[in-house]
Amino acid sequence: MTEESLANAKINISLDIVSKMANGYHNIRTIMQTVSLSDRITIRSDPGEGVSAEADLPFLPNDERNIAVKAAMAFFKHTGISGSRISISIKKGIPVCAGLGGGSADGACVLRMLDKMFGTGLGSETLETIGGTIGSDVPFCVSGGTSLAEGRGEILTTLRPIPQSHIVICKPPFSFSTPQLFSRVRCEKIRARPDTEGIIAALDQGDIIGIARRMYNVFEDVIPHGTRDISEIKNSLLDSGALGAVMTGSGPAVLGLFDNATKAQNAYELLKQGYKECYFAETTGRIA
Numbered sequence: 023m024t025e026e027s028l029a030n031a032k033i034n035i036s037l038d039i040v041s042k043m044a045n046g047y048h049n050i051r052t053i054m055q056t057v058s059l060s061d062r063i064t065i066r067s068d069p070g071e072g073v074s075a076e077a078d079l080p081f082l083p084n085d086e087r088n089i090a091v092k093a094a095m096a097f098f099k100h101t102g103i104s105g106s107r108i109s110i111s112i113k114k115g116i117p118v119c120a121g122l123g124g125g126s127a128d129g130a131c132v133l134r135m136l137d138k139m140f141g142t143g144l145g146s147e148t149l150e151t152i153g154g155t156i157g158s159d160v161p162f163c164v165s166g167g168t169s170l171a172e173g174r175g176e177i178l179t180t181l182r183p184i185p186q187s188h189i190v191i192c193k194p195p196f197s198f199s200t201p202q203l204f205s206r207v208r209c210e211k212i213r214a215r216p217d218t219e220g221i222i223a224a225l226d227q228g229d230i231i232g233i234a235r236r237m238y239n240v241f242e243d244v245i246p247h248g249t250r251d252i253s254e255i256k257n258s259l260l261d262s263g264a265l266g267a268v269m270t271g272s273g274p275a276v277l278g279l280f281d282n283a284t285k286a287q288n289a290y291e292l293l294k295q296g297y298k299e300c301y302f303a304e305t306t307g308r309i310a
């Protein structure tokens with residue numbers, strides 16, 4: 023039995039860090055959105071035991087360090103199903119270490135696919151719970167769409183879908199470590215925070231400009247290097263007509279939100295002249 027499916031990237035429209043928990047994780051408040059930029063996941067099931075993965079990027083691990091493998095193992099642990107050997111093939115379209123949740127999207131996609139392939143009918147809520155044991159962004163990626171994520175990222179509130187928008191993404195040629203960025207944040211010293219409630223109200227009204235002008239990510243104020251690139255990309259997007267621009271997640275990719283396809287295309291072409299990793303995407307809706 024072989025199945026194929028797409029794993030969509032996520033962007034953070036806003037990201038706030040509220041407090042540090044006793045277990046070292048942080049309480050966050052982030053509005054997340056799935057976009058059409060995706061990885062292609064193929065799962066083959068044969069009689070036997072074990073889970074393996076292969077990706078078209080040689081530096082990605084094939085074993086339990088790969089979140090797709092972790093997801094499959096967590097699925098079998100939860101369901102108690104045995105007697106199947108699972109081979110996962112990952113064709114990467116989402117840049118890695120970018121803040122776009124590529125690994126989390128793959129993990130969530132594997133959970134959805136196995137639930138379907140094995141007819142377990144767990145549904146999104148249970149898959150989100152399993153996903154939470156694998157990574158903080160996995161629960162959101164199970165159904166995607168537009169959501170407020172709180173707690174470690176696993177407490178999800180579905181929001182009114184964002185009006186269909188064009189997203190231009192540009193990743194400068196470096197990466198930040200997520201734990202390192204979290205460790206640089208002093209919650210009591212954060213001077214500017216996103217207006218999360220304002221974004222939710224703007225979403226309710228379908229007010230794309232109200233959403234875009236409130237986009238903000240507190241991580242932008244603690245990045246250890248690359249400030250010039252991040253600012254340059256944001257300015258380029260805004261000069262090309264983006265309604266708003268922000269770094270996504272723990273970066274370093276920056277996104278611009280557009281209501282006009284031609285302006286988005288032009289922004290993409292312009293950024294492409296200076297940066298190798300540029301992408302053109304659309305916002306996507308929730309998976310039922």
Ligand code: C5P
Nearest residue numbers: 046047048050157158174175200201204
């Ligand atoms: O859950 P995940 O493996 O994606 O998190 C990676 C790292 O990011 C964690 O080990 C932790 O250091 C940090 N993190 C955090 N608070 C969150 C999510 C992640 O401190 N809400």
